[in-house]
Amino acid sequence: MIKLNYSKSMVKEEEISSFKEFVKSAHYKLHLKSGLGNDYVGWVDYPIEVSKKELERIKSVSEKIVSDSDALVVIGIGGSYLGARATIEALSHSFYNSLSNDQRKTPEIYYAGNNISGKYLHDLIDVLETKNFSINVISKSGTTTEPAIAFRTLKKLLEKKYGKENAKKRIYATTDSSKGALKNLSDKEGYETFVIPDDVGGRYSVLTPVGLLPIAVSGIDITKLLEGAISAREEYMNENIDENICYQYAAIRNILYNRGKSTEIMVNYEPSLHYLGEWWKQLFGESEGKDNKGIFPAAVDFSTDLHSMGQYIQDGRRNLMETVIKVNDTGLDMSISEDEANLDGLNYLCSKTMNDVNEKAFEGTLLAHYDGNVPNVIIELEKLDVFTFGKLLYFFEKACGISGYLLGVNPFNQPGVEAYKKNMFALLNKPGYEELGEILRKKL
Numbered sequence: 399m400i401k402l403n404y405s406k407s408m409v410k411e412e413e414i415s416s417f418k419e420f421v422k423s424a425h426y427k428l429h430l431k432s433g434l435g436n437d438y439v440g441w442v443d444y445p446i447e448v449s450k451k452e453l454e455r456i457k458s459v460s461e462k463i464v465s466d467s468d469a470l471v472v473i474g475i476g477g478s479y480l481g482a483r484a485t486i487e488a489l490s491h492s493f494y495n496s497l498s499n500d501q502r503k504t505p506e507i508y509y510a511g512n513n514i515s516g517k518y519l520h521d522l523i524d525v526l527e528t529k530n531f532s533i534n535v536i537s538k539s540g541t542t543t544e545p546a547i548a549f550r551t552l553k554k555l556l557e558k559k560y561g562k563e564n565a566k567k568r569i570y571a572t573t574d575s576s577k578g579a580l581k582n583l584s585d586k587e588g589y590e591t592f593v594i595p596d597d598v599g600g601r602y603s604v605l606t607p608v609g610l611l612p613i614a615v616s617g618i619d620i621t622k623l624l625e626g627a628i629s630a631r632e633e634y635m636n637e638n639i640d641e642n643i644c645y646q647y648a649a650i651r652n653i654l655y656n657r658g659k660s661t662e663i664m665v666n667y668e669p670s671l672h673y674l675g676e677w678w679k680q681l682f683g684e685s686e687g688k689d690n691k692g693i694f695p696a697a698v699d700f701s702t703d704l705h706s707m708g709q710y711i712q713d714g715r716r717n718l719m720e721t722v723i724k725v726n727d728t729g730l731d732m733s734i735s736e737d738e739a740n741l742d743g744l745n746y747l748c749s750k751t752m753n754d755v756n757e758k759a760f761e762g763t764l765l766a767h768y769d770g771n772v773p774n775v776i777i778e779l780e781k782l783d784v785f786t787f788g789k790l791l792y793f794f795e796k797a798c799g800i801s802g803y804l805l806g807v808n809p810f811n812q813p814g815v816e817a818y819k820k821n822m823f824a825l826l827n828k829p830g831y832e833e834l835g836e837i838l839r840k841k842l
Protein backbone atom coordinates (compact mmCIF):
# COMPACT_ATOMS: atom_id res chain seq x y z
CA MET A 399 0.00 0.00 0.00
CA ILE A 400 1.25 3.47 -0.92
CA LYS A 401 -0.15 6.62 0.66
CA LEU A 402 0.45 10.26 -0.21
CA ASN A 403 0.52 12.72 2.65
CA TYR A 404 0.71 16.33 1.57
CA SER A 405 -0.30 17.94 4.86
CA LYS A 406 3.16 19.57 5.04
CA SER A 407 3.39 20.42 1.35
CA MET A 408 2.04 23.97 1.70
CA VAL A 409 -0.42 23.06 -1.06
CA LYS A 410 -4.12 23.04 -0.27
CA GLU A 411 -6.64 20.45 -1.42
CA GLU A 412 -8.52 23.10 -3.44
CA GLU A 413 -5.35 24.02 -5.31
CA ILE A 414 -4.82 20.39 -6.26
CA SER A 415 -8.46 20.10 -7.33
CA SER A 416 -8.04 23.18 -9.47
CA PHE A 417 -5.68 21.09 -11.64
CA LYS A 418 -8.52 18.71 -12.42
CA GLU A 419 -8.96 19.63 -16.07
CA PHE A 420 -5.22 19.90 -16.84
CA VAL A 421 -4.64 16.50 -15.29
CA LYS A 422 -7.57 14.99 -17.15
CA SER A 423 -6.15 16.27 -20.41
CA ALA A 424 -2.68 14.86 -19.53
CA HIS A 425 -4.30 11.54 -18.59
CA TYR A 426 -5.98 11.24 -21.97
CA LYS A 427 -2.84 12.28 -23.82
CA LEU A 428 -1.03 9.41 -22.14
CA HIS A 429 -3.73 6.77 -22.43
CA LEU A 430 -4.93 7.65 -25.91
CA LYS A 431 -1.33 8.12 -27.08
CA SER A 432 -2.11 11.55 -28.42
CA GLY A 433 0.50 13.64 -26.58
CA LEU A 434 4.11 14.56 -27.34
CA GLY A 435 6.38 11.53 -27.49
CA ASN A 436 3.38 9.23 -27.95
CA ASP A 437 5.47 6.56 -29.63
CA TYR A 438 7.28 5.99 -26.30
CA VAL A 439 4.40 5.19 -23.98
CA GLY A 440 4.55 1.41 -24.26
CA TRP A 441 5.54 1.18 -20.58
CA VAL A 442 1.98 2.15 -19.54
CA ASP A 443 0.58 -1.27 -20.51
CA TYR A 444 3.74 -3.39 -20.67
CA PRO A 445 3.16 -5.04 -17.24
CA ILE A 446 -0.15 -6.50 -18.47
CA GLU A 447 1.04 -7.12 -22.02
CA VAL A 448 4.28 -8.98 -21.43
CA SER A 449 3.71 -12.61 -22.35
CA LYS A 450 3.89 -15.46 -19.87
CA LYS A 451 6.33 -17.12 -22.26
CA GLU A 452 8.73 -14.18 -22.14
CA LEU A 453 8.60 -14.06 -18.34
CA GLU A 454 9.29 -17.80 -18.22
CA ARG A 455 12.27 -17.32 -20.54
CA ILE A 456 13.65 -14.56 -18.31
CA LYS A 457 13.24 -16.82 -15.30
CA SER A 458 14.83 -19.84 -16.94
CA VAL A 459 17.81 -17.79 -18.17
CA SER A 460 18.19 -16.33 -14.70
CA GLU A 461 18.22 -19.88 -13.29
CA LYS A 462 20.97 -20.83 -15.72
CA ILE A 463 23.03 -17.81 -14.63
CA VAL A 464 22.44 -18.71 -10.98
CA SER A 465 23.56 -22.26 -11.66
CA ASP A 466 26.79 -21.49 -13.54
CA SER A 467 27.94 -18.09 -12.25
CA ASP A 468 29.40 -16.67 -9.04
CA ALA A 469 28.79 -13.21 -10.43
CA LEU A 470 26.69 -11.37 -13.00
CA VAL A 471 28.00 -8.17 -14.53
CA VAL A 472 25.24 -5.81 -15.60
CA ILE A 473 26.66 -3.58 -18.32
CA GLY A 474 24.56 -0.51 -19.03
CA ILE A 475 24.18 3.18 -18.28
CA GLY A 476 21.26 5.40 -17.25
CA GLY A 477 17.93 3.72 -17.79
CA SER A 478 19.67 0.57 -18.92
CA TYR A 479 20.87 -0.24 -15.39
CA LEU A 480 19.56 2.18 -12.77
CA GLY A 481 16.14 0.54 -12.37
CA ALA A 482 17.64 -2.89 -11.82
CA ARG A 483 20.17 -1.52 -9.36
CA ALA A 484 17.50 0.46 -7.49
CA THR A 485 15.31 -2.63 -7.16
CA ILE A 486 18.06 -5.07 -6.25
CA GLU A 487 19.54 -2.75 -3.62
CA ALA A 488 16.13 -1.86 -2.14
CA LEU A 489 15.03 -5.46 -1.76
CA SER A 490 18.23 -7.34 -0.96
CA HIS A 491 20.60 -7.66 1.98
CA SER A 492 22.49 -4.40 2.57
CA PHE A 493 25.77 -6.27 2.03
CA TYR A 494 24.51 -8.58 -0.70
CA ASN A 495 27.80 -9.13 -2.53
CA SER A 496 29.72 -9.70 0.70
CA LEU A 497 27.50 -12.50 1.97
CA SER A 498 28.76 -16.06 1.69
CA ASN A 499 27.38 -18.10 -1.23
CA ASP A 500 25.36 -20.16 1.25
CA GLN A 501 23.72 -17.10 2.70
CA ARG A 502 23.04 -15.49 -0.65
CA LYS A 503 22.37 -18.46 -2.95
CA THR A 504 22.37 -16.14 -5.98
CA PRO A 505 25.31 -14.59 -7.85
CA GLU A 506 27.06 -11.43 -6.78
CA ILE A 507 25.94 -8.53 -8.96
CA TYR A 508 28.39 -5.99 -10.37
CA TYR A 509 27.68 -2.98 -12.55
CA ALA A 510 29.90 -1.80 -15.39
CA GLY A 511 29.67 0.54 -18.34
CA ASN A 512 28.09 3.29 -16.26
CA ASN A 513 31.26 5.44 -16.27
CA ILE A 514 34.46 5.86 -18.28
CA SER A 515 36.88 5.19 -15.45
CA GLY A 516 39.83 2.97 -16.29
CA LYS A 517 40.45 2.39 -12.60
CA TYR A 518 36.89 1.17 -12.04
CA LEU A 519 37.08 -1.36 -14.87
CA HIS A 520 40.57 -2.44 -13.85
CA ASP A 521 39.41 -3.05 -10.28
CA LEU A 522 36.34 -4.91 -11.49
CA ILE A 523 38.54 -7.21 -13.57
CA ASP A 524 40.58 -7.96 -10.43
CA VAL A 525 37.38 -9.10 -8.76
CA LEU A 526 36.08 -11.10 -11.72
CA GLU A 527 39.31 -12.88 -12.58
CA THR A 528 38.80 -15.44 -9.81
CA LYS A 529 35.08 -15.92 -10.38
CA ASN A 530 32.82 -17.70 -12.80
CA PHE A 531 30.80 -14.90 -14.29
CA SER A 532 28.23 -14.00 -16.92
CA ILE A 533 27.40 -10.70 -18.58
CA ASN A 534 24.07 -9.04 -19.21
CA VAL A 535 24.85 -6.23 -21.63
CA ILE A 536 21.97 -3.79 -21.91
CA SER A 537 21.83 -1.02 -24.47
CA LYS A 538 18.88 0.06 -26.51
CA SER A 539 20.94 2.00 -29.01
CA GLY A 540 23.91 -0.32 -28.88
CA THR A 541 26.18 2.65 -29.55
CA THR A 542 26.48 4.23 -26.11
CA THR A 543 30.20 4.68 -25.50
CA GLU A 544 30.38 3.75 -21.82
CA PRO A 545 28.72 0.31 -21.97
CA ALA A 546 30.30 -0.43 -25.36
CA ILE A 547 33.85 0.05 -23.97
CA ALA A 548 33.09 -2.05 -20.88
CA PHE A 549 31.51 -4.81 -22.95
CA ARG A 550 34.47 -4.99 -25.32
CA THR A 551 36.84 -5.39 -22.38
CA LEU A 552 34.81 -7.84 -20.29
CA LYS A 553 33.95 -9.95 -23.32
CA LYS A 554 37.70 -10.41 -23.81
CA LEU A 555 38.05 -11.54 -20.21
CA LEU A 556 35.24 -14.06 -20.67
CA GLU A 557 36.87 -15.36 -23.85
CA LYS A 558 40.21 -15.72 -22.08
CA LYS A 559 38.56 -17.69 -19.30
CA TYR A 560 36.20 -19.93 -21.25
CA GLY A 561 37.27 -19.78 -24.89
CA LYS A 562 35.39 -17.94 -27.65
CA GLU A 563 32.53 -20.42 -28.09
CA ASN A 564 31.78 -20.98 -24.39
CA ALA A 565 32.04 -17.26 -23.67
CA LYS A 566 29.11 -16.67 -26.02
CA LYS A 567 26.95 -18.84 -23.80
CA ARG A 568 27.62 -16.50 -20.89
CA ILE A 569 26.62 -13.30 -22.67
CA TYR A 570 23.01 -12.13 -22.55
CA ALA A 571 22.13 -9.05 -24.58
CA THR A 572 19.12 -6.85 -23.89
CA THR A 573 18.64 -4.52 -26.83
CA ASP A 574 16.49 -3.24 -29.66
CA SER A 575 14.27 -5.71 -31.47
CA SER A 576 15.73 -5.12 -34.91
CA LYS A 577 18.48 -2.51 -35.18
CA GLY A 578 21.67 -1.21 -33.62
CA ALA A 579 25.23 -2.38 -33.09
CA LEU A 580 24.42 -4.66 -30.16
CA LYS A 581 21.53 -6.31 -31.98
CA ASN A 582 23.75 -6.96 -35.01
CA LEU A 583 26.57 -8.34 -32.91
CA SER A 584 24.15 -10.56 -30.94
CA ASP A 585 22.70 -11.99 -34.13
CA LYS A 586 26.17 -12.63 -35.49
CA GLU A 587 27.51 -14.24 -32.33
CA GLY A 588 24.31 -16.04 -31.37
CA TYR A 589 23.90 -14.48 -27.91
CA GLU A 590 20.65 -15.10 -26.09
CA THR A 591 18.83 -11.78 -26.48
CA PHE A 592 15.98 -9.96 -24.81
CA VAL A 593 14.06 -7.15 -26.40
CA ILE A 594 13.67 -3.60 -25.16
CA PRO A 595 10.28 -2.76 -26.64
CA ASP A 596 10.43 -0.15 -29.42
CA ASP A 597 7.92 2.03 -27.58
CA VAL A 598 9.73 2.09 -24.23
CA GLY A 599 12.60 4.52 -23.57
CA GLY A 600 15.53 3.64 -21.30
CA ARG A 601 14.36 5.48 -18.19
CA TYR A 602 10.90 3.84 -18.34
CA SER A 603 12.27 0.34 -18.94
CA VAL A 604 12.87 -1.15 -15.49
CA LEU A 605 9.76 -3.33 -15.68
CA THR A 606 10.78 -4.79 -19.07
CA PRO A 607 13.59 -7.37 -19.63
CA VAL A 608 16.05 -4.48 -19.05
CA GLY A 609 15.37 -4.63 -15.33
CA LEU A 610 13.67 -8.00 -15.03
CA LEU A 611 16.61 -10.24 -15.98
CA PRO A 612 19.18 -8.89 -13.51
CA ILE A 613 16.49 -8.54 -10.86
CA ALA A 614 15.50 -12.19 -11.33
CA VAL A 615 19.16 -13.26 -11.10
CA SER A 616 19.38 -11.57 -7.70
CA GLY A 617 16.59 -13.84 -6.47
CA ILE A 618 13.78 -11.29 -6.44
CA ASP A 619 10.38 -12.57 -7.58
CA ILE A 620 9.73 -10.67 -10.83
CA THR A 621 6.15 -11.90 -11.04
CA LYS A 622 5.42 -10.19 -7.71
CA LEU A 623 7.23 -7.06 -8.89
CA LEU A 624 5.01 -6.92 -11.97
CA GLU A 625 1.94 -7.63 -9.86
CA GLY A 626 2.78 -4.50 -7.91
CA ALA A 627 3.07 -2.54 -11.16
CA ILE A 628 -0.22 -3.98 -12.43
CA SER A 629 -1.92 -2.98 -9.20
CA ALA A 630 -0.52 0.55 -9.65
CA ARG A 631 -1.69 0.62 -13.26
CA GLU A 632 -5.23 -0.12 -12.13
CA GLU A 633 -5.22 2.12 -9.07
CA TYR A 634 -3.75 5.15 -10.85
CA MET A 635 -5.98 4.85 -13.90
CA ASN A 636 -8.65 7.15 -12.47
CA GLU A 637 -8.68 10.42 -14.42
CA ASN A 638 -10.15 12.23 -11.39
CA ILE A 639 -7.31 13.87 -9.50
CA ASP A 640 -9.28 13.87 -6.24
CA GLU A 641 -9.15 10.09 -6.27
CA ASN A 642 -5.70 9.50 -7.73
CA ILE A 643 -2.64 10.02 -5.53
CA CYS A 644 -0.28 9.57 -8.45
CA TYR A 645 -1.84 12.53 -10.25
CA GLN A 646 -1.96 14.52 -6.99
CA TYR A 647 1.79 14.11 -6.65
CA ALA A 648 2.28 15.25 -10.28
CA ALA A 649 0.10 18.32 -9.67
CA ILE A 650 1.67 19.26 -6.31
CA ARG A 651 5.17 19.38 -7.77
CA ASN A 652 3.96 21.60 -10.63
CA ILE A 653 2.09 23.89 -8.23
CA LEU A 654 5.25 24.25 -6.13
CA TYR A 655 7.42 24.73 -9.22
CA ASN A 656 5.16 27.58 -10.29
CA ARG A 657 5.83 29.14 -6.87
CA GLY A 658 9.58 29.07 -7.43
CA LYS A 659 10.40 25.71 -5.87
CA SER A 660 12.67 24.71 -8.71
CA THR A 661 14.56 21.88 -6.97
CA GLU A 662 12.89 18.73 -5.69
CA ILE A 663 14.89 16.61 -3.29
CA MET A 664 14.02 12.95 -2.99
CA VAL A 665 14.66 11.91 0.61
CA ASN A 666 15.01 8.44 2.06
CA TYR A 667 15.73 7.19 5.58
CA GLU A 668 16.89 3.74 4.43
CA PRO A 669 20.36 3.37 2.84
CA SER A 670 18.98 0.63 0.61
CA LEU A 671 16.90 3.27 -1.17
CA HIS A 672 19.92 5.27 -2.35
CA TYR A 673 19.65 3.94 -5.91
CA LEU A 674 15.92 4.54 -6.00
CA GLY A 675 16.93 8.20 -5.74
CA GLU A 676 19.43 7.77 -8.60
CA TRP A 677 16.81 6.10 -10.80
CA TRP A 678 14.21 8.74 -9.90
CA LYS A 679 16.68 11.54 -10.75
CA GLN A 680 17.14 10.21 -14.28
CA LEU A 681 13.44 9.57 -14.71
CA PHE A 682 12.39 13.11 -13.82
CA GLY A 683 15.52 14.96 -14.93
CA GLU A 684 15.62 13.52 -18.44
CA SER A 685 11.84 13.73 -18.80
CA GLU A 686 11.28 17.30 -17.65
CA GLY A 687 14.54 19.20 -17.98
CA LYS A 688 14.09 20.71 -21.44
CA ASP A 689 12.92 23.80 -23.29
CA ASN A 690 14.65 25.80 -20.50
CA LYS A 691 12.16 24.45 -17.97
CA GLY A 692 11.83 21.75 -15.38
CA ILE A 693 12.35 20.95 -11.72
CA PHE A 694 15.94 19.96 -10.91
CA PRO A 695 15.75 16.53 -9.23
CA ALA A 696 18.21 15.92 -6.41
CA ALA A 697 18.40 13.12 -3.86
CA VAL A 698 19.69 12.72 -0.31
CA ASP A 699 20.05 9.85 2.15
CA PHE A 700 18.92 10.76 5.67
CA SER A 701 19.96 10.87 8.39
CA THR A 702 23.44 10.58 6.76
CA ASP A 703 23.08 13.71 4.66
CA LEU A 704 21.45 15.72 7.43
CA HIS A 705 25.06 16.01 8.60
CA SER A 706 26.20 17.41 5.26
CA MET A 707 23.31 18.81 3.24
CA GLY A 708 21.00 19.42 6.20
CA GLN A 709 22.34 22.93 6.70
CA TYR A 710 21.55 23.99 3.14
CA ILE A 711 18.11 22.43 3.14
CA GLN A 712 17.21 24.13 6.43
CA ASP A 713 18.72 27.48 5.72
CA GLY A 714 20.00 27.96 2.17
CA ARG A 715 18.26 29.30 -0.92
CA ARG A 716 14.51 28.75 -0.58
CA ASN A 717 13.90 27.10 -3.94
CA LEU A 718 13.55 23.61 -2.48
CA MET A 719 10.80 21.09 -2.00
CA GLU A 720 11.26 17.62 -0.55
CA THR A 721 9.60 14.31 -1.41
CA VAL A 722 10.17 11.86 1.40
CA ILE A 723 9.92 8.11 1.02
CA LYS A 724 8.76 6.86 4.39
CA VAL A 725 8.82 3.12 5.01
CA ASN A 726 6.51 2.11 7.86
CA ASP A 727 7.70 -1.47 8.19
CA THR A 728 11.30 -2.14 7.18
CA GLY A 729 11.04 -5.80 8.17
CA LEU A 730 14.13 -5.73 10.39
CA ASP A 731 14.99 -3.68 13.45
CA MET A 732 17.56 -3.50 16.29
CA SER A 733 17.02 -2.63 19.92
CA ILE A 734 19.39 -0.17 21.55
CA SER A 735 21.27 -1.89 24.33
CA GLU A 736 21.71 -0.63 27.85
CA ASP A 737 25.18 0.34 29.07
CA GLU A 738 25.85 0.38 32.78
CA ALA A 739 28.32 3.26 32.73
CA ASN A 740 26.13 5.29 30.36
CA LEU A 741 29.04 7.60 29.59
CA ASP A 742 27.47 8.58 26.27
CA GLY A 743 24.18 9.39 28.05
CA LEU A 744 22.20 7.20 25.64
CA ASN A 745 20.45 5.01 28.18
CA TYR A 746 17.31 7.08 27.77
CA LEU A 747 16.95 5.35 24.39
CA CYS A 748 17.06 1.81 25.78
CA SER A 749 13.36 1.12 25.59
CA LYS A 750 13.47 2.09 21.92
CA THR A 751 14.61 0.46 18.70
CA MET A 752 16.68 2.01 15.91
CA ASN A 753 13.55 2.29 13.77
CA ASP A 754 11.88 4.28 16.60
CA VAL A 755 14.83 6.68 16.57
CA ASN A 756 14.79 6.88 12.75
CA GLU A 757 11.07 7.72 12.90
CA LYS A 758 11.72 10.58 15.33
CA ALA A 759 14.53 11.81 13.08
CA PHE A 760 11.98 11.84 10.24
CA GLU A 761 9.35 13.69 12.31
CA GLY A 762 11.84 16.19 13.70
CA THR A 763 13.31 16.89 10.26
CA LEU A 764 9.89 17.20 8.66
CA LEU A 765 8.84 19.87 11.16
CA ALA A 766 12.18 21.69 11.01
CA HIS A 767 12.29 21.81 7.19
CA TYR A 768 8.62 22.80 7.02
CA ASP A 769 9.33 25.63 9.46
CA GLY A 770 12.28 26.53 7.24
CA ASN A 771 9.84 26.98 4.33
CA VAL A 772 10.60 23.72 2.54
CA PRO A 773 7.35 22.04 1.46
CA ASN A 774 7.36 18.31 2.18
CA VAL A 775 5.40 15.63 0.38
CA ILE A 776 5.46 12.22 2.03
CA ILE A 777 5.12 9.02 0.08
CA GLU A 778 4.36 6.38 2.65
CA LEU A 779 5.08 2.71 1.97
CA GLU A 780 3.41 0.28 4.31
CA LYS A 781 6.30 -2.16 3.77
CA LEU A 782 9.40 -2.36 1.66
CA ASP A 783 8.47 -5.57 -0.14
CA VAL A 784 8.64 -6.66 -3.78
CA PHE A 785 4.99 -5.94 -4.55
CA THR A 786 5.08 -2.44 -3.04
CA PHE A 787 8.34 -1.63 -4.79
CA GLY A 788 6.89 -2.63 -8.18
CA LYS A 789 3.95 -0.41 -7.41
CA LEU A 790 6.22 2.47 -6.44
CA LEU A 791 8.23 2.23 -9.67
CA TYR A 792 5.07 2.44 -11.73
CA PHE A 793 3.71 5.24 -9.50
CA PHE A 794 6.76 7.37 -10.34
CA GLU A 795 6.78 6.51 -14.03
CA LYS A 796 3.16 7.53 -14.40
CA ALA A 797 3.51 10.62 -12.22
CA CYS A 798 6.47 11.62 -14.39
CA GLY A 799 4.59 11.25 -17.69
CA ILE A 800 1.64 13.24 -16.34
CA SER A 801 3.88 15.85 -14.73
CA GLY A 802 5.78 16.36 -17.99
CA TYR A 803 2.55 16.98 -19.86
CA LEU A 804 1.42 19.42 -17.14
CA LEU A 805 4.71 21.25 -17.63
CA GLY A 806 4.16 21.34 -21.39
CA VAL A 807 7.21 19.32 -22.45
CA ASN A 808 7.72 16.00 -24.19
CA PRO A 809 8.45 13.69 -21.23
CA PHE A 810 9.72 10.90 -23.47
CA ASN A 811 12.65 12.35 -25.41
CA GLN A 812 16.13 13.48 -24.33
CA PRO A 813 17.62 15.65 -27.09
CA GLY A 814 19.92 17.47 -24.65
CA VAL A 815 21.99 14.39 -23.89
CA GLU A 816 23.49 14.42 -27.37
CA ALA A 817 25.48 17.66 -26.90
CA TYR A 818 28.22 16.21 -24.70
CA LYS A 819 28.44 13.08 -26.81
CA LYS A 820 29.03 15.07 -29.99
CA ASN A 821 31.81 17.09 -28.35
CA MET A 822 33.42 14.02 -26.83
CA PHE A 823 33.45 12.21 -30.18
CA ALA A 824 34.96 15.27 -31.87
CA LEU A 825 37.67 15.62 -29.21
CA LEU A 826 38.46 11.92 -29.55
CA ASN A 827 38.91 12.35 -33.33
CA LYS A 828 36.04 10.04 -34.21
CA PRO A 829 35.86 9.86 -38.01
CA GLY A 830 33.30 12.35 -39.32
CA TYR A 831 33.76 14.81 -36.43
CA GLU A 832 37.07 16.43 -37.61
CA GLU A 833 35.71 19.93 -38.22
CA LEU A 834 33.94 20.17 -34.87
CA GLY A 835 37.07 18.81 -33.20
CA GLU A 836 39.13 21.70 -34.54
CA ILE A 837 36.62 24.29 -33.36
CA LEU A 838 36.39 22.75 -29.90
CA ARG A 839 40.15 22.46 -29.39
CA LYS A 840 40.47 26.19 -29.99
CA LYS A 841 37.82 26.85 -27.38
CA LEU A 842 39.49 24.75 -24.69
Ligand SMILES: O=P(O)(O)OC[C@H]1O[C@](O)(CO)[C@@H](O)[C@@H]1O
Pocket residue numbers: 475476477478536537538539540541542545600601684812815
Ligand atom coordinates in the same frame (compact mmCIF):
# COMPACT_ATOMS: atom_id res chain seq x y z
O1 LIG B 1 20.42 1.93 -23.64
P1 LIG B 1 21.33 2.92 -24.31
O2 LIG B 1 20.91 3.20 -25.70
O3 LIG B 1 22.76 2.52 -24.20
O4 LIG B 1 21.16 4.31 -23.55
C1 LIG B 1 21.44 4.44 -22.19
C2 LIG B 1 21.03 5.74 -21.62
O5 LIG B 1 21.58 6.81 -22.37
C3 LIG B 1 20.59 7.76 -22.70
O6 LIG B 1 20.14 7.49 -23.99
C4 LIG B 1 21.11 9.14 -22.68
O7 LIG B 1 21.89 9.39 -21.57
C5 LIG B 1 19.50 7.47 -21.69
O8 LIG B 1 18.29 7.98 -22.07
C6 LIG B 1 19.54 5.99 -21.59
O9 LIG B 1 18.90 5.54 -20.44
